[in-house]
Structure formats: C-alpha cells, structure tokens
Amino acid sequence: MARRVVFCAAILLASLALIRAEPLRIGKLKYGGGGDWYANPSSLPNLLEAVAERTTIRVVPKDEVVTPLSPDLYKYPILNVTGHGNIRFTPEEAARLRDYLLHGGFLHVDDNYGLDEYFRREVKHLFPDRELVELPYSHEIYHCFYDFPHGLPKIHEHHGGPPHGYGILYQGRVVLFYSYNTDLSDGWESPEVHHDPPETREAALKMGVNIVVYALSH
Numbered sequence: 282m283a284r285r286v287v288f289c290a291a292i293l294l295a296s297l298a299l300i301r302a303e304p305l306r307i308g309k310l311k312y313g314g315g316g317d318w319y320a321n322p323s324s325l326p327n328l329l330e331a332v333a334e335r336t337t338i339r340v341v342p343k344d345e346v347v348t349p350l351s352p353d354l355y356k357y358p359i360l361n362v363t364g365h366g367n368i369r370f371t372p373e374e375a376a377r378l379r380d381y382l383l384h385g386g387f388l389h390v391d392d393n394y395g396l397d398e399y400f401r402r403e404v405k406h407l408f409p410d411r412e413l414v415e416l417p418y419s420h421e422i423y424h425c426f427y428d429f430p431h432g433l434p435k436i437h438e439h440h441g442g443p444p445h446g447y448g449i450l451y452q453g454r455v456v457l458f459y460s461y462n463t464d465l466s467d468g469w470e471s472p473e474v475h476h477d478p479p480e481t482r483e484a485a486l487k488m489g490v491n492i493v494v495y496a497l498s499h
Contacts, residue, residue: 305338307325307341308360309325309361312362312368318368321467324467325343328493329342329343348374349374354377355386359492362390364395365395366399372406389458390460391463392461392462411449416447422455427491433446436465436468440462465489468484469485469489
C-alpha cells in the first residue's frame with residue numbers, strides 16, 4: 282500500500298507542477314461573529330513551508346487574510362478557517378463562499394475547540410441542500426500523498442474519543458473539509474507554542490500536506 286501511495290503521489294506532483302503556473306496562495310478567512318479567526322498565526326506559514334520542502338508545489342510562503350467578499354477571493358485555491366468561538370456569515374457572504382466552492386475553490390475548516398456548534402449552524406446556510414458527511418478512511422484525502430489508514434491523526438485532546446473528518450461533496454469532489462476533535466492547526470504551529478512531541482507535529486504536517494495535494498488535484 283505504501284509503495285503504491287508513493288508512486289501515485291509522484292505522478293500527481295509531476296502533473297501539478299506542470300499545471301500550476303502561479304505559486305500556491307492559501308487564504309486565511311476572516312469571518313464575523315466574534316470568534317478568533319486570527320488564531321494560530323504560525324500554523325499556515327509552517328504548513329506552506331512543509332508543502333514547499335516535501336512536494337514540487339511552489340508556494341507563497343505566508344498566509345494572506347481574505348474575507349468572503351474580498352475582490353481577489355478566487356485567486357486563492359484554498360481557504361483555511363480556524364478559531365475557538367462564534368462564526369457567522371451574512372447571506373451575501375454565504376452566497377459568495379458557496380459560489381467560490383462550487384467553481385473550484387476548497388475550504389478547510391479546523392475546529393480549534395469551541396468552533397464546532399457555530400460552524401455546523403453556518404454550514405447549513407452555505408449548503409442548505411447538502412449534508413456534512415463523515416469521510417471513510419479509504420477516501421483519497423487520507424492517501425493522496427502520505428498514507429493515513431485510520432483517518433485523521435489525533436493532535437490535541439478536546440472532546441475525548443477519536444478525531445473525525447467530514448466533507449461537503451459536489452460532483453464527486455470534496456469542496457469543504459472539516460477536521461474535528463483533532464486540532465491540526467495547533468500541530469502546524471511552531472514547536473515552542475504547544476511543545477508537542479515531534480512525532481505529533483509531524484503527523485499534523487503530513488495530514489496538512491495531504492489536504493493541500495487533494496485540494497489542488499481536484
């Protein structure tokens with residue numbers, strides 16, 4: 282299985298290198314509602330550094346803050362959301378995000394403890410016609426570069442029990458990936474922030490690379 286994953290990943294990265302003319306930009310989504318959308322400031326720069334070092338994908342080495350109504354929203358193939366509190370989209374923002382996602386964009390939402398109840402409310406505004414479904418361990422997002430046979434790695438303990446990865450699917454593509462009860466963003470932060478063991482931080486970064494590779498290849 283591991284050899285097959287490495288072979289497929291090599292072909293995929295070669296294809297991505299040919300297709301992408303511009304370096305990857307990841308947008309950090311600024312949202313309303315009072316939650317700390319700005320949490321984990323070192324996480325995305327560290328993830329982008331890992332992507333650049335481990336793959337052939339060229340990156341802009343820092344995250345850039347965008348809002349759902351930013352004029353350049355569609356320049357970002359990947360948006361990231363995290364935080365601990367309330368998140369709320371206006372009807373106009375929800376409509377714009379939905380259009381972005383249905384036309385090739387990708388949104389990764391990482392529950393940083395306290396976001397879950399608010400995000401589940403808002404995702405129904407984004408996609409009233411679609412369900413947030415748990416992805417099976419066999420899903421490509423867990424195997425497209427690194428192999429995660431048991432799904433998401435557990436980074437920090439929040440609610441107890443295993444982590445869960447959910448998705449909104451459109452035409453066979455995951456357009457929104459929600460990582461719950463794991464806290465990948467904390468694992469991406471610089472080592473001195475949370476003092477996680479190296480193997481825990483490595484697992485978080487590997488899963489982050491998978492998310493990026495999946496988003497860019499779909």
